Amino acid sequence: MGETESAGALEQGLAQALARAGMAAPEGITRLTGGATMESWRFASGDGDYVLRRAPSLSFMEDRPFGHDTEAAIIRAAHGAGVTAPEVLVELQPGDGIGSGFVMRALPGTPDPRAILAMDEPAQLLRQVARDLAKIHSLPRAALPGDVPEMDYAEAVDGLAAQFDEAGADRPIIALGLRWLRDNLPERVEPVLNHGDYRLGNLLAADSQLTGVLDWELAHFGDRHEDLAFGCMAVWRFARVDRPALGLGSLQDYVDAYQAESGAQVDAGRFRFWLVYRTVWWALGCLRMASFWRSGDDRMLERVVISRRTSEQELDLLLLLEEDAPAAEQARPVPPADDPLEPEGEASVGEIATAIAEWLGTVKDRMEGHDRFQLAVARNALGMIARNDAAATQSEDAMLAQDLLDGKATLATPGLLAMLRRAALDKLAADVPKYPMLALAQAKWTGED
Incomplete structure (x- = not known):
């Protein structure tokens, strides 16, 4: 509490x-x-x-x-x-x-992304989402508090780099993303109010109608493309990775609806920049959750579990950036995964974690409300322990990360992309094997289902 x-x-x-x-x-x-x-x-x-x-x-x-x-x-x-x-x-x-x-x-409707994605008319809901975002972007400075900050793009990227250093600076894929952001920094445009967290999970809906926009703590003045791109990140599409716009529909339909309501034109290059930026931002945000827990500021179990979702963003980031690699590197086969060792003798740490998770599953019906939610988080955490114990994944590499930041290694470096793909697949399979983009990446990179 x-x-x-x-x-x-x-x-x-x-x-x-x-x-x-x-x-x-x-x-x-x-x-x-x-x-x-x-x-x-x-x-x-x-x-x-x-x-x-x-x-x-x-x-x-x-x-x-x-x-x-x-x-x-x-x-x-x-x-x-x-x-x-x-x-x-x-x-x-x-x-x-x-x-x-x-x-x-309190507003009517549900924030549950899966319930929203199952509604009958997602295209209608997508148009309403675009409408409200355009209204947010039209709010004048005079109607808002004077301490709402304006984003400086270069300072924002430098801030991500500082977070990366604080987190150990040993994640090559995040380093690759930071280097790309510095190399592709766009020119400033006239800022609008950004919601800052406009995505499924922060939207309420009922019967295919938008009923609420929540969680305004990240609001700031900046490029409208940042808000547009954030909701289209793979992680916020949940199970509907086939619907690039908030899991509700096509990107073109979303852009068309937004342009019709706002009168502004959407630039594909700026959209991609902010999609990469926010993917790096959320990867580092996930990592930071562990530091909140360690400091004692917030000892909720969910903090440490979210920290392991960094691997989701690393895989998504690689999917975004790999198109810049030479064709030969994109076609290079991904190394095969190591075969896990069969356990022998006394129970391993992973087996103990699995046993505890299985027991917790027998008592979940006795829990209600937030306690039931936390029990599910605990079982997820134990699953991470078990899978990491079996796979012994290792994706941290401070030297390679520094080489990528410095531009000494790039996606043109022979074999680097294939190695990063393998590391991203293995780490995510251990951390969050049900993440929908994992199956997509596995099929794309290895040809396996």
């Missing part, structure tokens, strides 16, 4: 905040699942339903570009401009004793 030591403390502090807005004390406070950075709590007050969005600790907010007061103001401006954003009722204050955050009116 972050800084909150008990459910009673959360209820008391929330009641104090609600009273400032003339609202009744909260009832039925329930932690919502998901949320890689912030907590969300649903509750009733009077005859309405509401959501508290809060930081797990005040220290968690220290390196963020703005606080929850600014985020709430951005949401209010978007809501007032017709964006399908929630209504903000009241912000937390230090005297409430429950951290930093704000209360919003």
Whole structure:
């Protein structure tokens, strides 16, 4: 519960905040699942339903570009401009004793990407998603808080490089991506307000209708192509890797709908730059989750598990960049995978992890709400241990990463692309074997299903 030591403390502090807005004390406070950075709590007050969005600790907010007061103001401006954003009722204050955050009116619909992707009219929903993004990009500076930052492209890439150094600077594929970003940095364009996290998982929908745009903590002024590209990353398509635009449809349909609503033209080169940038950004963001856990700022199990999703982004990044390699290197066969050793004697670490995961599966029906979600995360974590123990994968290489950053090694280096492909496949197969892009890459690179 972050800084909150008990459910009673959360209820008391929330009641104090609600009273400032003339609202009744909260009832039925329930932690919502998901949320890689912030907590969300649903509750009733009077005859309405509401959501508290809060930081797990005040220290968690220290390196963020703005606080929850600014985020709430951005949401209010978007809501007032017709964006399908929630209504903000009241912000937390230090005297409430429950951290930093704000209360919003609950919106209908589900944020579950798989439920959204199963809806009957994804093309209709995609058009509405494009419409709301165009409205966000049209919000004038005068309607927004003065501390909303503007992205400097070069500084942003340098920031990613600094994160890479802090994380050990030993991931060759990420180094390859950083070098590409520096070599392909675009010219500045007139900035618009970017949502910063516009993708499935942060959108609500019901009956193929967009009902909410959530999680505005990364809003900033910048290139509109960044927002457009981010939702089209492979990771945010979930099971529908065949639908490049948010898993809902074709990229052309998304671009056409956005251009019709915004009056702006989408540039393919800029789109690709931001697709690569955000893939590197999320790879490093995943790595950083482990540091949050190690520091004690947030000891949620989900943090350490998300850190292992870096391998998803490494594979996706290689799929994005490999088209720049010479044809001969693209055609070079990928080395075969090593055969795993058959265990003998006493149980291995991986076998113990598997046994624990299997036992947890027998008790999952006794869990509810966030505890059930955390049990699923725990089983995923144990699966990672078991698979890594069996495969003994190793993809870290600081010397090669430095050579790629310096341009001494490139995708034209004989055999490098094939080696990186093999490493990406093996690492992801151990970390997240159900990631949909793994099967696609396996078939493309090795011809195997």
